[in-house]
Amino acid sequence: MKTRIACVGAGFASAVLARSLAESGRYRIDVFESRGHVGGNCHTSRDPHTNIMVHHYGPHIFNTSRRDVWDYVNRFGEFEGRQGFVRNTAESALSF
Numbered sequence: 001m002k003t004r005i006a007c008v009g010a011g012f013a014s015a016v017l018a019r020s021l022a023e024s025g026r027y028r029i030d031v032f033e034s035r036g037h038v039g040g041n042c043h044t045s046r047d048p049h050t051n052i053m054v055h056h057y058g059p060h061i062f063n064t065s066r067r068d069v070w071d072y073v074n075r076f077g078e079f080e081g082r083q084g085f086v087r088n089t090a091e092s093a094l095s096f
């Protein structure tokens with residue numbers, strides 16, 4: 001019989017852990033999430049009228065330099081390429 005494990009939250013941390021444990025085949029996982037969606041603060045949904053992806057808790061950009069992380073996330077979806085430019089201000093000067 002599989003050991004039951006409760007994972008609290010369906011954000012990335014708990015969801016990745018829950019999936020890894022479930023894929024081991026040794027556990028039965030129950031995920032408890034208080035919000036009405038998965039993804040935690042990274043939750044997004046596609047606006048049906050504009051087709052724009054809405055980041056409900058603020059804009060999120062996926063970054064990694066790790067091959068294993070990149071391979072892992074590509075199991076679940078396709079990424080679109082992008083170029084990012086960070087701009088900030090310090091003492092009223094705009095830097096690029």
Ligand SMILES: Cc1cc2nc3c(=O)[nH]c(=O)nc-3n(C[C@H](O)[C@H](O)[C@H](O)COP(=O)(O)OP(=O)(O)OC[C@H]3O[C@@H](n4cnc5c(N)ncnc54)[C@H](O)[C@@H]3O)c2cc1C
Pocket residue numbers: 008009010011012013014015032033034035039040041042057058059060061062063
């Ligand atoms: C505005 C903003 C912008 C960000 N931009 C980036 C970015 O560009 N790139 C990036 O990599 N990261 C970004 N982050 C950080 C990223 O959102 C977090 O690192 C990530 O969401 C953390 O995941 P988590 O699973 O640890 O927690 P969370 O995303 O907070 O998920 C936790 C989940 O657990 C649930 N929960 C908590 N307690 C309970 C309970 N008792 N019972 C049931 N459910 C519970 C919550 O409802 C939530 O859904 C940003 C964060 C914010 C706020």
